[in-house]
Amino acid sequence: MDYITLTGISALGTHGVLDFEHKEPQQFVVDAVLYVDLSDASRSDDLADTVSYAQIADRIVSIIQGEHCDLIERLAQRIADSILLSWRVKKTIVTVHKPHAPIDHDFADVSVTIERMQSDYEEEQGAQSRKPSAASLYTAQQRETLHAENSEEFGNSEGNTSRQKHSLYKVVLALGGNIGDVEQTMRSAIVSLDSLPGNQVTGISALYSTKPWGVDQDMPDFKNAVVEITTQMEPLQLLHAIQMIEAAHGRTRQVHWGSRPLDIDIIDFDGQVSDDPELTLPHPRAWQRAFVLKPWMDINPDAQIVTTDNRRGGRVCELLDKAPDRDFVELISAQWILGGM
Ligand SMILES: Nc1ncnc2c1ncn2[C@@H]1O[C@H](COP(=O)(O)OP(=O)(O)OP(=O)(O)O)[C@@H](O)[C@H]1O
Numbered sequence: 001m002d003y004i005t006l007t008g009i010s011a012l013g014t015h016g017v018l019d020f021e022h023k024e025p026q027q028f029v030v031d032a033v034l035y036v037d038l039s040d041a042s043r044s045d046d047l048a049d050t051v052s053y054a055q056i057a058d059r060i061v062s063i064i065q066g067e068h069c070d071l072i073e074r075l076a077q078r079i080a081d082s083i084l085l086s087w088r089v090k091k092t093i094v095t096v097h098k099p100h101a102p103i104d105h106d107f108a109d110v111s112v113t114i115e116r117m118q119s120d121y122e123e124e125q126g127a128q129s130r131k132p133s134a135a136s137l138y139t140a141q142q143r144e145t146l147h148a149e150n151s152e153e154f155g156n157s158e159g160n161t162s163r164q165k166h167s168l169y170k171v172v173l174a175l176g177g178n179i180g181d182v183e184q185t186m187r188s189a190i191v192s193l194d195s196l197p198g199n200q201v202t203g204i205s206a207l208y209s210t211k212p213w214g215v216d217q218d219m220p221d222f223k224n225a226v227v228e229i230t231t232q233m234e235p236l237q238l239l240h241a242i243q244m245i246e247a248a249h250g251r252t253r254q255v256h257w258g259s260r261p262l263d264i265d266i267i268d269f270d271g272q273v274s275d276d277p278e279l280t281l282p283h284p285r286a287w288q289r290a291f292v293l294k295p296w297m298d299i300n301p302d303a304q305i306v307t308t309d310n311r312r313g314g315r316v317c318e319l320l321d322k323a324p325d326r327d328f329v330e331l332i333s334a335q336w337i338l339g340g341m
């Protein structure tokens with residue numbers, strides 16, 4: 001199997017068993033091998049057909065800098081988990097080095113190496129644990145439809161086939177819910193979004209607890225987050241795929257703005273503007289919802305909502321200051337996507 005190798009990703013973190021290690025940052029260095037089928041990318045020359053090593057490096061650095069682990073074994077596991085969120089990576093080998101570990105002798109390095117596979121998680125899932133795999137969220141027929149819609153093959157006169165290049169769009173999605181284990185539902189929805197053909201999740205905000213906005217305040221509080229993806233899907237194709245993911249998580253639409261296990265709204269689709277009621281862009285109410293604006297700022301502090309009349313748009317940081325629910329959006333966790341709450 002083909003692979004991508006990242007070597008020597010270095011950042012400061014506070015991992016270790018000893019007291020001082022909890023406070024004084026030290027260097028951790030990570031090597032990661034990502035087993036990915038690179039045959040499509042090597043023919044198409046298209047980033048969407050592979051895994052962006054820059055994004056994986058970002059994930060590794062944010063885990064090193066993030067929540068404390070006593071053991072480098074645990075740190076390695078969290079890094080492997082985050083790498084395997086990208087469905088194209090079938091297996092990963094992660095090595096975490098701790099070159100300044102507290103060892104009372106001269107030494108060059110200490111490291112641990114772990115090997116993890118997508119199929120480990122599928123087996124675990126059979127035992128009712130951790131994250132549902134994206135594949136399990138669709139029926140075989142739904143997956144086929146999605147793949148067929150998004151990957152038309154065509155032949156040229158010589159009989160060769162080459163894949164049609166699609167545009168790569170940047171999209172901002174808002175996720176929310178207030179029934180059931182919302183963070184687990186949202187994690188699994190994010191895996192599903194990343195698994196859609198031609199999609200990659202490129203940013204995930206912190207998770208927030210928010211008071212119901214525009215609805216009965218007796219409703220249970222919501223949890224909200226914002227996710228940025230790149231996609232090759234066209235806007236309505238993406239909307240329909242998102243509606244499938246919502247439905248797979250038990251979303252029904254009997255009551256407008258009723259309680260729900262999962263809601264995914266398209267907030268911005270690569271700056272496109274549309275007043276089509278089936279897909280209004282940018283999302284017509286995002287500008288007045290702190291539960292969208294605040295997590296969006298985590299991913300992009302310079303974000304803007306661009307509209308034709310600019311009545312419902314502007315800089316997200318300024319809109320957030322004016323949003324009626326700005327005092328009712330409370331941080332739960334920045335590390336929630338990895339299960340660290
Ligand atoms: N930007 C958008 N993102 C998602 N759905 C949209 C968008 N614009 C229009 N819609 C349409 O809105 C309809 C209702 O969507 P949904 O039931 O998710 O609304 P809601 O989440 O309860 O309310 P809100 O859109 O105010 O958050 C959908 O059938 C969809 O076609």
Ligand SMILES: Nc1nc2c(c(=O)[nH]1)N=C(CO)CN2
Pocket residue numbers: 175176177210211212213214215222223224257263291
């Ligand atoms: N806090 C909060 N309030 C809401 C939300 C939501 O996601 N979070 N979604 C709504 C309709 O989409 C209506 N009100």
